[in-house]
Amino acid sequence: MILQRFLTRLLTMAVTLFGVAVVVFVVIRIAPGDPIAMMLPPGASQADIDRLRALYGLDKSIVEQFFIWLAGVLHGDFGTSISLRQDVLGLVMNRLPATLELSIVALLIAVAVGGVLAVIGARERGTAVEAGIDVANGAALSIPDFLWGLAFILVFGVLWPVFEISGRVSPRLELPFVTQFYLFESIFRLRFDLTKDLLSHMFMPALALALPLAAIIAQLLKQSLKELLSLDYVVLARVKGFSETQVILREALKNAALPTLTLVGVQFTFLIGGTVIVERLFSYEGLGNMAIDAVINRDLPLIQGIVLVFALLFVLINLAVDMLYAVLNPRLRHG
Amino acid sequence: MIPALEISGLSATLANGARVLRSVSLTVEPGEVRALVGESGAGKSMIGKAVLGVLPPSVRIAEGRIGLEGTDLGDLSAKARRALIGAKTALIPQDPLTALNPSRRIGPQTTDRLTKILGWDGTRADARIRQLLDEVQIRDPERVLRSYPHELSGGMRQRVLIAAAFAAEPRLIVADEPTTALDVTVQKQILRLIAALQREHGTAILFVTHDLGVVAKISQKVTVLYAGKVVEEADTPALFADPKHPYTRALMAATPKYTDPFASLKPVDEAVLAGLATEIAAADRDWRAPHG
Secondary structure (H helix, E strand, C coil): CHHHHHHHHHHHHHHHHHHHHHHHHHHHHHCCCCHHHHHCCCCCCHHHHHHHHHHCCCCCCHHHHHHHHHHHHHCCCCCECCCCCCEHHHHHHHHHHHHHHHHHHHHHHHHHHHHHHHHHHHHCCCCHHHHHHHHHHHHHHHCCHHHHHHHHHHHHHHHCCCCCCCCCCCCCCCCCCCCCCHHHHHHHCCCHHHHHHHHHHHHHHHHHHHHHHHHHHHHHHHHHHHHHCCCHHHHHHHHHCCCHHHHHHHHHHHHHHHHHHHHHHHHHHHHHHHHHHHHHHCCCCCHHHHHHHHHHCCCHHHHHHHHHHHHHHHHHHHHHHHHHHHHHCHHHHHC | CCCCEEEEEEEEEECCCCEEEEEEEEEECCCCEEEEEECCCCCHHHHHHHHHCCCCCCEEEEEEEEEECCEEHHHCCHHHHHHHHHHHEEEECCCCCCCCCCCCCHHHHHHHHHHHHCCCCHHHHHHHHHHHHHHCCCCCHHHHHHCCHHHCCHHHHHHHHHHHHHHCCCCEEEEECCCCCCCHHHHHHHHHHHHHHHHHHCCEEEEEECCHHHHHHHCCEEEEEECCEEEEEEEHHHHHHCCCCHHHHHHHHHCCCCCCCCCCCCCCCHHHHHHHHHHHHHHHHHCCCCCC
16 A cells, blocks of 8 residues: 555656746746856857857757756756756755755754644643643744844844854854765764754744744644644543643554644645745855855756755655655554 | 542632532442433533533532542642543543544553653553453454554444553543433443443442433432432432432433334423422522632
């Protein structure tokens, strides 16, 4: 059963990715702005323009261009960046780990904060504590991540500078890393001085990304928990002598987490989408920051490469959520 | 002898001040089965929930005391009350389909009280639950303990819940309509099992039911409840031989008989209900909820 589900998902994933590739390819060619015109000085001859256009294959029809590009992608060749004049795949893979680390740290913060608030809110249901959590959730939800980012820069970067507000790591540090996963590698190498520096850079953008998601988790999980807390098996656990907190953690949390999990999967992709602006805000050297440069420079191959990697990331996350759901829900596993 | 359960003058109200229990008093002696019988809405489950400390938040105990083996629950802190109820009582719930956590295996669900609340070690708890599963005639405890609830039938689940209830040797079990949600054929087996385990373990049971047939089979004492008020209390044989209160008689008359299944079902006589309503209204006039 699980295998069949998995294979179906793989097929849909391929179709999705193909669709994304087509749309992006067409849209960025229809959008105004000519990358070649931007590369050449004003007053370049038409012959020069045509030569450069041919060099990047932009003189062919859009359909031809697409299949040339697609054939390349299937062989692992995403083309050459127009603005950076480097291999697109290399550029993207160099930046992707930074964005992944940021997103994962943000997700962990969101799950931790949202989960704790949900459990406290469910335990204190109907009291002022729950009302306070609801108000905080509303505030966190109604302010977008980049505004949180600006507020944090102002408060923790300028007025009370406890965190770094720019970049991924302090430039003065010697980095022994062989991968681009600086944070994970620093932990793995037990270089906690570097971990601390990396986290100090990462904390504010991660928190800005995490807050809206934390609010969603807190709200939804609290609601699911409250619905479960009047069920018979929860009442039975109270009779057994478990305290309300124990009852929530032992009996209700896992079952309440199932509906939340699906939503977290979807919201996590939004969170990753949010890295584009938030990374820019904090000059964090990730994929999102590079995406903005690529768009400004009309760097068609680079935009295509970045969008395709983001799309792949999104479908993989959805797949992971689906599989996790099946693992957590015994009825699906045996069904 | 100290009663396993002693309730005296228990009144409960809803948030809007409406009374749901009206000065209920009853005792369950050690090793005795007392049936608590009444129509739905009479408050019989409410009494069970009050004893177990799991009343819904909308219901408030206005006055009266509940004593578990001589300890007044009202004298204890919430935490101590939780601990006492966990140590001395158990619940056999109404619906075995919803009383087991769908995402936990039967084993940990049935032994967690022993290991986490009573502090037994895992081996002892495991041996204990296997012994109880044997007593409720589950022949493949290995498989059952490893199963998730959805892999067992309703009857099997109720056996598991009965085994779990008796496992910690509670002094009092509240059985809340434990056969109502089951098939008729399974009902009898489950009833027989509860009766057998009750005799074997000498556990006091407060048996909540709406079914006078069940009352006759399992209990030594009966309390008849109407609209949260005790209308009659008697030894079971005496009650059936000579019901004193008109409502009890009406209730018996309204019970379908297997000997005459085609007789039309009679509702409880209107005049009896009118009399009860007057009685209750009079009682409520004299009663004022403490603390307003």
